[in-house]
Amino acid sequence: MLAVLLLDANRAVTIGRLMEAIYGDDPPTTSRAQVQICISALRRLFAAHGADKVITTRSQGYAIHAEDGQLDAHLFESLLQEARRAREERDPDKAVTYYRQALGLWRGPALEGIESRIVQSAASRLAEHRITANEECIQLELDLGRHHELVGELTELVAEHPLRERLRGQLMLALYRSGRQAEALQVYRDTRTMMIEELGIEPDERLQQLEHAILTSDESLNLPEPPVQLGTEPAPAAAPPVSVPNVPGMLPTGIADFTGRAKQVDEIRQRLTVAPDGAARFAVPLITIAGKAGVGKTTIAVHVAHSVTEHFPDGQLFADLHGAVSRPTSPMQVLERFLRVLGVPGNALPDGLEERAEMYRALLADRRMLIVLDDAANEGQILPLLPGNPASAVIVTSRSRLAGLAGATHVGVDLFDSVQSVDLLARIAGVDRVQSEADAAAALADLCGRLPLALRIAGARLAARPHWNVGQLVERLEDETRRLDELKHGEMGIRASISLTYDSVGEEARRLFRRLAILDTHVFSAWTGAALLDCPFTEAQDLLDDLADAQLVETAGTGRGVHAQYRFHDLIRVFARERLAAEESTAERDAALSRVLGGLLMLTDTARRQEYGTGITVRREAAAWSPSPDLVGRLVAAPIEWFERERATIVSGIRQAAQAGLTELCWGITVNAVMFFESRAYLDDWRETHELALEATRQAGDKRGHAAMLYSMGSLSAAEQRYGDAQRDMERAVELMREVGDEQGFALAVRNLGFLHQMNGRFEEAAAHYERALKIFRSTGSLAAAAYTLHSLSALRLAAGDLDGAKLLLAEALACSRAGNSRRVSAQVLNRMGRTHLQAGEPALAADAFGEALAVVREISDPVGEAYVLHGLGVARLQQGRLGDADAALHRALSLASTSSQRLVEVRVLTALGELAISSGEPEQAVARLRQAATLCRTIEVPFQETQTLMLLAEALHAAGDRASAEETRAKALALADRLDPSVARRLREQAARSPRSADPEGVTAPAGGA
Incomplete structure (x- = not known):
């Protein structure tokens, strides 16, 4: 407890974070009380030493007060800053003093023995800072000629950190300068053996160059020029050399197992080796290689650089800019190194950045050199390092795209296939x-x-x-x-x-990064960032762009602006989840998830109302995060396109809501999504989400939610032609809706129960249910639902032969659907109008209605609706005698029905194809089609449709010369008709006496579960 408080000294630490630090992800029920007991114990201990106000209570947590200099960790960081400032000011003695003071604070591993994941994560960061500071200090002391004193310390450090190559190089140099050349070379041999055995790789280029320099007693290993002492008059600066004494070759070693990347390598080589035309010939060739951490940017840059060295005979310069760390290498430091390599002595180096850049450009003015700048943080790091001579070239690698570098060739590096x-x-x-x-x-x-x-x-x-x-x-x-x-x-x-990149972005960007891992979907929209942080949308979008620039997330899809989407790489997601567990309390995570799901409920509700009109009303409590009306309007301006973008988020959000026990959010999002699932034929998503929500409402005892889910499950069963299951669920939904007093939900369930009676040929019961539902819809102003109910009633009028009555109902239904802004219901009404014209013997008018309906279903991308409409259009063309057009429309309808698993429309299309075959003089083909349709009718239990199909099959058998089978099939059809309503059976017998083809070309239509 004390460690966690001290790590965030002078800042509030929430109780949730303290609980998680002590107990991890599975705190006991007494954890909050245990935290309070710990706090009381700590306060007593401090009070016993005269410090009774060290720990204070803050909102939702506690804070520990620490004065400046009281904490070793704070003092360590402060001394490091002083040391690095002195180093920048070229006062190495003073810098070493500060470094040694900082390192002297350490008395073994930080926070050793505390097993908390949060504490150990902080301890690892402190340990990394310690060894980095040690390396920086030793480098300065080597420059000051203290190599004799450093050999022992370096030997211990190498043993403690065997894979830190910089320490090994420093030990080699200290030994060499101490006159122990053989031992220095032995350190290299030991290093090489260990790295090949442990890692399967050679030591880096710097160590290899150092070994070569030691073998040849290179003068560059001698002590550098003594630094100018502060307060003294510097010696007159020597004029910079006019020529480079040696051709610098600073490139790291290439790798022998370089794989792939042929396209990128060819593009970079082309830019480096082919002379450009026009104005470009006056510009320095500049290539930026961008990609996420670990994708191989440096490997590509070094590989290409080695492959083009013959084009740059005056040498190659290389600098690691450490762009991913909190203190990247400054251009001043890089220029100092480059100028020294180019032959400028230390006492001739200019003090200012601009002067150094001018000297650098002057030295490269008549040279052909390749400069490789690795891991750049931003454009500001690069610009002072660009040569002025277009005969030279520059390759830059970065985790950002560096779009501000004018004229650069940008090469993106993605994952391997x-x-x-x-x-x-x-x-x-x-x-x-x-x-x-x-x-x-x-x-x-x-x-x-x-x-x-x-x-x-x-x-x-x-x-x-x-x-x-x-x-x-x-x-x-x-x-x-x-x-x-x-x-x-x-x-x-x-x-x-990944941690280097994570540490390089701002605090709010880091918070968003780890909270994005709360979502169980790989693709997430920009609005979710605003919900996770409870901040304005524009602020969240800026932070997401910061994360994208740092390659911590990547853009996904083609959406822009409010529709922009992002995703994690799999391994970066794992890292984000680690940081989420380590840095966010359970309470913070739960609150963020609730905000996202609340936003999702609002958006799905708005999209459903806009596209399909009213449905089951979902009560929205005061949301923890509420997007502005303007943002909501822009997001769901095109509801179907929005749903397609967000489908994965919706499905995973329903799943997460169920897992988190957020029952109302779970079933609310689910019932809002059902119309989209149905119209787009996403039956697997429909089934998965509703099973989850149904179980969640059952466990929570949420009757209204349970009723809504039973209604939707019944609609799904009807869409899949499982009418027995549909009736069971719909009857139970009607009972529960009545119990909880949900008038709208009750009417919707009653209407769909009427549809199921209609499918079973019980038309009088169906009509009673439709009339009951219609009365409620009219009283509540639910125009789209009323329109669909009128459309269903018209089917009953058609079945009774009342064409004029059907047309009147359909005219009212079309007006209601358009007033209710439901394009899908409008298309269904137009489809029914076409059926009515067919039954009235008006195929031209029918074709017009079907054409209008077809335009709508294609506009809203409704494949199921398109299958129904194309079936009707095919029948209209058949009645017009346009057999080729009929065949094309019906086969397209059959394909859509099959891929959408719509067996009812498949039955109707097969029946129409059978009639087409009869008209084309191919009775045998008609028999095959109609037998297939009759089998499907029995499978999905639609006796009215089966009766009509069997009557047509009897005619086909008769035309094929099989009179016995024809009479047997006709008798079977009439026996089946006797089980339907008497009025329906009488009408079917009259049709059979005339011709089976004069029957209703459709019969009934499918339900719209959420209309």
């Missing part, structure tokens, strides 16, 4: 080994997110453990909570690489 990923694994771990476990290798590549650094680490781990098979490493990586721990080998680690 599957083939390249496995190829890299094979090159590192062994071809035979990887090929013998091809499936496991492919799975390993996927678990590494096809990120080159992760693949290289995985390959190195396999190479270092020949007794492992590939499947073993796959099993270890499948545990997401340990994946980043497993993707570490020596000093190579995914976590460390």
Whole structure:
């Protein structure tokens, strides 16, 4: 407890964070009380030493007060800042004094023995700061000629940190300057052996160059010129050399197993080696290579640079700008290094950045040199380092795109594909080994997110453990909570690489980054960022763009502005979840999730109302986060397009709401989404979300929500032609809606129950249910729902032969649907009008109505509606004698019905194709089609439709010459008709006496579950 408070000294620490620090993700029910007990105990201890007001109570938590200089961690950071300031001011003695004071504060590992994940995460950061400071201090002391004193300390540090190559280089240099050349070379040999055995790689270019310099006793290893002492008159500056004494070759070593990237390599080589035309010939060739951490930007840059050295005979310069750390390398530091390499002595270096840049450009004015600037933070780091001579060229790598560099060629580097990923694994771990476990290798590549650094680490781990098979490493990586721990080998680690980028962005961007991991969807929209942070949308969008610039998220899809979407790389998501667990309390996470789900409820409700009119009303309590009406309007201006973009978020949001026990949000979002699922034929999403919400409402005892879900489940069963299941759920929904007093929901369920009676041929019961629902819809002003009910009543009038009555109902339905702004219901009414004209023997008018309906269903991308309309259009063309057009429309309808699993419309299309075959003089083909339709009718239990199909099949059998089967089928149809309403059975017998083809060409239509 004390450690957590001190790590955030003088800032409030929430009780939730304290509970999580002590107990992790599974705090006991007494955890809050235990926190208070701990606080009381600490206060007593401090009071016993005369400090009774050290811990204060803050809103939702506590804070510990610490004066300046009381905490070693604060003092350590303060001394480091002083040391680095003195180093920048070229006062190395003073800098070393501050460094040693800072390092002297350490008395072993920080916070040792405290097992809390939050505490140990902070301890790791402190330890990294410590060793970095040690390296910086030793470098200054080496420059001051204190090599004799440093050998012992460096030997201990190398033993403690064996994979830090900078320490090993410093030890080699200290030994060499102490006259111990053989021992210095032995350090290099030991380093090389260890790295090859442990990592499967050679030491870096700097160590290799240092070994070569030691072997040749290079003068560059001698002590640098003594620094100018403050307060003394500097010696006259020597004129800078007019020529470069040696051709600098500062490029790091290339890698032997370079894989893929042919397109990027060719593009960069082309820009570096082919003389440009026009104004471009006066500009320095500048290439930026951008991509996320670990994607291989530096590898590409170094590989290309080595491949074009013959085009730059005056040498190559290289600098690591450390753009991902909090204190990137300054252009002043880089220019000092470059100028020294170019032959400028220390006492001739200008003091100002502008003067150094001028000297640098002057030295390169008549040279052809390649400059590689690795890991740039921003354009400001780059501009002073650009030469003025277009004969030279520059390659820059960065995690940002650096769009502000005028005239640059921007090369993006993405992940490997599957083939390249496995190829890299094979090159590192062994071809035979990887090929013998091809499936496991492919799975390993996927678990590494096809990120080159992760693949290289995985390959190195396999190479270092020949007794492992590939499947073993796959099993270890499948545990997401340990994946980043497993993707570490020596000093190579995914976590460390991502952490550098994470630490480089602002505090609010980091907060958004980790909270995005709350969402269980890989793609997230910009508005979710505003909900997660409870901030204005524009602020969240700026932060998302900051994260995208830093390659912590990437843009997804083609949406722009308010419709912009982003996603995580798999491994970055794992890191974000780690930071979420370590830095956000459970209460903060729960509140953020509630804000997102509340926003999702509001947006789905608005989109549904705008596209389909009213449905079951979802009560929206005062939302924890409420977007502005302007933002909501812009987001759902095109509801169907918005739904397509957000479908994954909606499904995962419903799932998360169920898991979090947010029952009203769960079923509210679900019932709002049902019309979109139905119209777009997303039956799997419909089923999954409703099963989740149904169970959530049952467990919570939420009767209204349970009724709404039963209604929607019944609608799903009807859409899938499982009418027995549909009737059971709809009857139960009617009962519950009556119990809870939900008039609108009751009417919707009653209407759909009427549809089920209609499908079973019980037309009088269907009409009674429709009339009852219509009365409620008219009283509540639910125009779209009233329109669909009028449309359903018109089907009953058609079945009774009342064409004029059907037309009157449809005219009213069309007016209601348009007033209610429901395009889908309008299309269904137009479709029914076409059916009415067909039954009235008006095929031309029918074709016009179907054409109008077809335009609407295609506009709203309703494949199910399109199948129904094309069926009607095919029948109209058949009645007009346009058999070719009829065949084309019906086959397109059959394809849509099959892919949408719409068996009812499939029955009708097969029946129409059978009639087309009869008209075309192909009775055998008609028999095959109609038998297929009759079988489907029995499967989905639609006796009215089956009766009509059997009557037509009897005619086809008669035309095919099979009179016995024709009479048998006709008798079966009439027996089935006797089980329907008497009036319906009488009408079907009259139709059979005339011709089966004079029957209603459709019969009934499918329900609209949420209309």
